[in-house]
Amino acid sequence: MDTRASLSESPVIIADREAWEEINLRDAGTVEVEIGFGSGEYLLRRASQYPDRLFIGIEKKPGMITEVAKMVASRNLDNIRLLESCAREAFTELFPACSVSRAYSLFPDPWPKRKHSKYRLFSPQFLRLLNNRLISGSEALIVTDSEDYCNWVLTQLPGTGFEVENGxxxxxxxxxxxxxxxKQELRTFFRILLRKTEHIEA
Ligand SMILES: C[S@@+](CC[C@H](N)C(=O)[O-])C[C@H]1O[C@@H](n2cnc3c(N)ncnc32)[C@H](O)[C@@H]1O
Structure with a gap:
């Protein structure tokens, strides 16, 4: 049976606050967070590669959560948890300060139209929040196919407590x-690696 009700019982999916609190991030060791994991390939691969780390995937599309939860179960990975949420809300409400060891977002939605740019995730406000949730010295990785989006993110960085390396x-x-x-012959992507150098109160 493939219903939301049956999947809400999956131990992989964090369905409520109680399930979240069971994770106990403070004692979880190295915690990696993928924002917008989509079909989950990278999350699954890293979790297989690093069985001693805890991986939390945040994705706002419920269908993706369901599919990836099935893959986590079929591969017997016990170090992945999935949150159906907007990353802004998840970081604001669930993660305490200095609790995340590494964060990444592969091909975040670029919202190319000017009238939609307010929906772009990596605003100064979100970058300050992300900084606050990351452990000092740790890194956040953003990879995009869009040079415009990359340049836009770079302009959002001042005052967010990160040192940047990009190329x-x-x-x-x-x-x-x-x-x-x-498939569309695009073979060059834009990488923004952020290193937390200063703690920002958020
Ligand atoms: C362009 S897709 C990339 C998916 C995947 N990372 C990949 O490389 O195939 C962007 C993904 O980010 C998710 N997403 C966009 N904004 C988000 C947000 N604020 N919080 C969580 N997920 C988000 C979308 O639902 C979508 O699955």
Whole structure:
């Protein structure tokens, strides 16, 4: 049976506050967070590679959560938890300060139209929040196919407590969107690596 009700019983999906509190982030060791994991390829691969780390995937589309939860179960991965949420809300309400060891977002929605730019995730407000939730010295990785979006993110950074390293990279993540761009002959992506150098109160 493939229903939301049956999946809400999956231990992989964090369905409520009680399930979230059971994780006990303070004692969880190294915690990695993927924002907008989509079909979950990268999250699943990293979780298999690093069985001693805890991986929390945040995705706002319920269908993705359901599919990825099935894959987590079929691969017997016990170090992944999935949150159906907007990353802004999840970071605001659930994660305490200095609780995340690494965060990444592969091909975040670029919202290219000017009238939609208010929906872009990596605003100064979100970057300050992300900074606050990351452990000092840790990193957040953003990879995008859009040079405009990359340049926009770079302009959002002042005052967010990050040092930045950016440049172009070849395909290497084998996610659904990376494959989509490859089919369209796009082979250069934009990487923004943020290192937390100063703690921001949020
Ligand atoms: C372009 S897709 C990329 C998916 C995947 N990372 C990949 O590389 O194939 C962007 C994903 O981010 C999710 N997303 C967008 N905004 C989000 C937000 N504020 N919080 C959580 N997920 C978000 C979307 O639902 C979508 O699955």
């Amino acid at each position: 172009t990279i070849p395909p290497q993540f084998d996610t659904r969107f990376e494959r989509k761009w490859l």
